[in-house]
Amino acid sequence: QVQLVESGGGLVQAGASLRLSCAASGRTFSSYAMGWFRQAPGKEREFVAAITWSGGSTYYADSVKGRFTISRDNAKNTVYLQMNNLKPEDTAVYYCAAASTGYGLEYGDTYAYWGQGTQVTVSS
Numbered sequence: 001q002v003q004l005v006e007s008g009g010g011l012v013q014a015g016a017s018l019r020l021s022c023a024a025s026g027r028t029f030s031s032y033a034m035g036w037f038r039q040a041p042g043k044e045r046e047f048v049a050a051i052t053w054s055g056g057s058t059y060y061a062d063s064v065k066g067r068f069t070i071s072r073d074n075a076k077n078t079v080y081l082q083m084n085n086l087k088p089e090d091t092a093v094y095y096c097a098a099a100s101t102g103y104g105l106e107y108g109d110t111y112a113y114w115g116q117g118t119q120v121t122v123s124s
Contacts, residue, residue, distance in 0.1 A: 001026065001113075002024055002025065002026045002028070002029070002032065002098045002112075002113040003024065003025040003026070003113070004022055004023070004024050004025075004096050004097070004098060004113055004114065004115035005022065005023050005024075005115055005116070006020060006021065006022050006094065006095065006096050006115045006116065006117060006118040007020070007021050007022075007023070007118060008020040008021050008118060009094060009118030009119045009120045009121075010119075010120070010121070011121045011122075011123065012086055012120075012121070012122055012123070013122070013123050013124075014086060014087055014088055014122055014123065014124050015085055015086065016086050016122070017082070017083060017084045017085070017086065018083045018086065018120060019080055019081070019082050019083070020036070020080065020081040020083065020094055020096075020118060020120070021078055021079075021080055022034070022036075022078065022079045022080075022081075022096030022115055023076075023077060023078050024077045024078070024079070024098065025077070026077075029074060029077040029098075030053060030074040031053055031100070032053060032098040032099060032100060032113075033050060033051065033052050033053055033098070033099045033100075033101065033102045033105055034050065034051050034070075034072060034079040034096060034097070034098055034099070035047065035048075035049065035050035035051075035096065035097045035098075035099065035105055035106075035110075035111060036048040036049045036050070036070060036079075036081045036094060036095070036096055036097075037094070037095045037096075037097060037108060038090075038092035038093065038094045038095065038120075039092055039093050039095070039117075040089075040091060040092040040093075043092075045095070045108055046061065047061050047105075047106045047107070047108070048060070048061055048064055048068065048081070048094070049061065049064065049068055049069075049070040049081060050070065050105035050106065051070045051071065051072055051079065052102045052105075053102065055071065055072050055074075057102070058070050059105055059106060061106075063089075064083075064090075067083065067084050067085045067086075068081060068082065068083050068084070069081070069082040069084075070082075079096060081094070081096075083120070086120075086122045087122060088122045088123065088124045089122075090120060090122050091120060091121050091122050092119075092120060093117040093118065093119050093120075094117060094118050094119075094120055095114055095115055095116075095117045096114075096115045097111035097113060097114045097115070098111060098112060098113040099111045099112060100112060
């Protein structure tokens, strides 16, 4: 069982930066691949970024590539999402998730555990 708690969301202006954190409980955090997803009002949940258990591989949605960076600190049981040059279209609730496999990380069904989400609002 893994429990995930996101933090770091907020209201910012376009062009600003935010860093989201996702703290995980449990001793086996380092064995899970981690991902970030987001859901805007009236839209389906979409993949944002993912990182393998070792941090050796990272994956990004085209819409955030070059602006967002996912990283993890296994000693702190935490995964991060650094978001730079934020745009109004980045406004959404952001969720972190944990997966026991390193395949198919762009699909929500791959993940067994989900956090409650943190709101990110970007004003123009």
